[in-house]
Amino acid sequence: MTDTARALSFLTIDVDAVVANWRRLAALIAPAEAAAVVKADCYGLGVEHIAPALAAAGCNSFFVATVDEGIQLRHLVPGAVIYVLGGPLPGSEPDFAAHRLVPVLNSLAQITGWSSFAKVGSAAPAAALHLDTGMNRLGLEEKELERLVAKPDVLTSIRPILAMSHLACADDAESPKNAEQLALFRRLSAMLPAMPLSLSASGGMFLGRSYRFDMARPGAALYGLNPIPDQPNPMSQVVRLQGKILQVRDVDSPMTVGYGASHRIARRGRIATVATGYADGWFRSLGKRGFGFIEGIKVPVVGRISMDLTTFDVSEIPETLARPGALVELIGPHQSADDVALAAGTIGYEVLTALGRRHHRRWLLGARGGVAE
Numbered sequence: 001m002t003d004t005a006r007a008l009s010f011l012t013i014d015v016d017a018v019v020a021n022w023r024r025l026a027a028l029i030a031p032a033e034a035a036a037v038v039k040a041d042c043y044g045l046g047v048e049h050i051a052p053a054l055a056a057a058g059c060n061s062f063f064v065a066t067v068d069e070g071i072q073l074r075h076l077v078p079g080a081v082i083y084v085l086g087g088p089l090p091g092s093e094p095d096f097a098a099h100r101l102v103p104v105l106n107s108l109a110q111i112t113g114w115s116s117f118a119k120v121g122s123a124a125p126a127a128a129l130h131l132d133t134g135m136n137r138l139g140l141e142e143k144e145l146e147r148l149v150a151k152p153d154v155l156t157s158i159r160p161i162l163a164m165s166h167l168a169c170a171d172d173a174e175s176p177k178n179a180e181q182l183a184l185f186r187r188l189s190a191m192l193p194a195m196p197l198s199l200s201a202s203g204g205m206f207l208g209r210s211y212r213f214d215m216a217r218p219g220a221a222l223y224g225l226n227p228i229p230d231q232p233n234p235m236s237q238v239v240r241l242q243g244k245i246l247q248v249r250d251v252d253s254p255m256t257v258g259y260g261a262s263h264r265i266a267r268r269g270r271i272a273t274v275a276t277g278y279a280d281g282w283f284r285s286l287g288k289r290g291f292g293f294i295e296g297i298k299v300p301v302v303g304r305i306s307m308d309l310t311t312f313d314v315s316e317i318p319e320t321l322a323r324p325g326a327l328v329e330l331i332g333p334h335q336s337a338d339d340v341a342l343a344a345g346t347i348g349y350e351v352l353t354a355l356g357r358r359h360h361r362r363w364l365l366g367a368r369g370g371v372a373e
C-alpha cells in the first residue's frame with residue numbers, strides 16, 4: 001500500500017500561495033523591503049519548501065528565532081541575509097559568524113558580547129539593534145540606548161545594519177498604543193546614526209505608510225492568516241487539513257459519544273469517527289464547538305476530542321458522502337485557520353504551529369515545481 005493510501009490525514013500547503021502573499025505584501029509597501037519571518041519552521045508549514053521559493057521570488061531578508069533555525073536556513077537560502085531574533089547567548093557568537101547569521105542584539109549585554117567578538121574576530125557579520133517601544137519583552141530601553149550612543153566605538157564595532165522594534169497591538173488599528181510606539185520608535189532611532197529601520201510585522205503593514213519605514217517583517221500574513229482581523233482577509237489561503245473517516249455508526253437515544261459520556265444522543269442519527277485528534281493539533285477545546293465540512297456541508301463536532309480521533313454528527317449528510325475513507329475538511333476553503341482558532345479559543349498562529357507531525361504532508365510548488373511529499 002502506498003503512503004498516500006495508508007495516510008489517515010492530509011496537510012496540504014500551497015507554497016505558491018505563500019509566494020503570492022509575499023509578492024502582494026512587497027507591492028503594498030514598496031519601495032520599503034518585505035522580509036519574510038520563517039521562524040518555527042515557517043509557523044509549522046515547512047521551511048525547507050517555503051524559504052527557497054520565497055528566495056526565488058526575490059525575497060532577500062529572512063528572520064528566524066534561534067541560531068539552530070538560522071543554520072538550517074543558511075543551507076536553504078545561501079545568498080540571503082538571515083536575522084536571528086533571539087540574538088547570541090554568551091559563547092555562541094562564533095556560530096553566528098560561521099553561518100553568516102545577523103544577530104538581533106536585544107540588550108546591552110548582547111551588544112557588549114558582540115562588540116568584543118567583532119573586535120577580535122575578523123569576519124564577524126553585521127548586527128541588528130532591537131529597541132523596545134512598549135512590548136517590554138526584548139530590546140533596549142531609552143536609558144540603555146543613551147548609554148550605548150555615549151560609546152560610539154562600541155556602536156561602530158557592532159556594525160549595525162538595521163534598527164528594529166515590534167508593535168504590541170498592530171492587529172487593532174484603533175489602539176492608541178500603535179501611534180505611541182511609532183512616536184517612540186522615531187525618537188529612539190533618531191538617536192542612532194542613520195541606518196535602515198523596521199517597525200512592522202504583518203499587522204503593522206496595514207496601519208499606513210508611516211509604519212513601513214525601510215523594511216517590514218511579515219510572518220502570519222504570508223501563511224494566510226488575516227493581518228486585519230476586523231476586515232475581510234486580503235491574503236490567499238495556504239493550508240488545507242483533511243481527516244479520513246474511519247467508521248460511520250448508527251446511533252439513537254439514550255446512547256452517549258466519547259470520553260466522559262459528555263454527548264447524549266437525542267434522536268436517531270449517524271456519527272462519523274475521523275482520524276484526527278488533539279495530538280495532531282486539532283485542539284481539545286474544539287469539543288462540542290468545532291466543525292468539519294464534507295463536500296462543503298457543515299458537520300458539527302460531537303463529544304470530546306480524543307488524542308487521535310474526533311466524532312462528527314453526519315446525520316444530515318447523504319450516506320454516499322459520509323462513508324469510511326471519505327475526507328472531512330478541518331481547515332480549508334470553508335473554514336480558515338483563523339476560524340478554527342476562534343472556535344478553539346486561540347489564535348491562528350497557534351493553530352498553524354500546533355499542526356502535528358502525523359499528517360501526510362504535501363507541498364504544492366506551482367506550475368514548475370509540482371508536488372513535494
Ligand SMILES: *Cc1c(COP(=O)(O)O)cnc(C)c1O
Nearest residue numbers: 037166201202217218219220221
Ligand atoms: C514573529 C515576529 C514577527 C512576525 O510577526 P507576524 O505577526 O507573524 O507577522 C515579526 N517581528 C518579530 C520581532 C517577531 O517576533
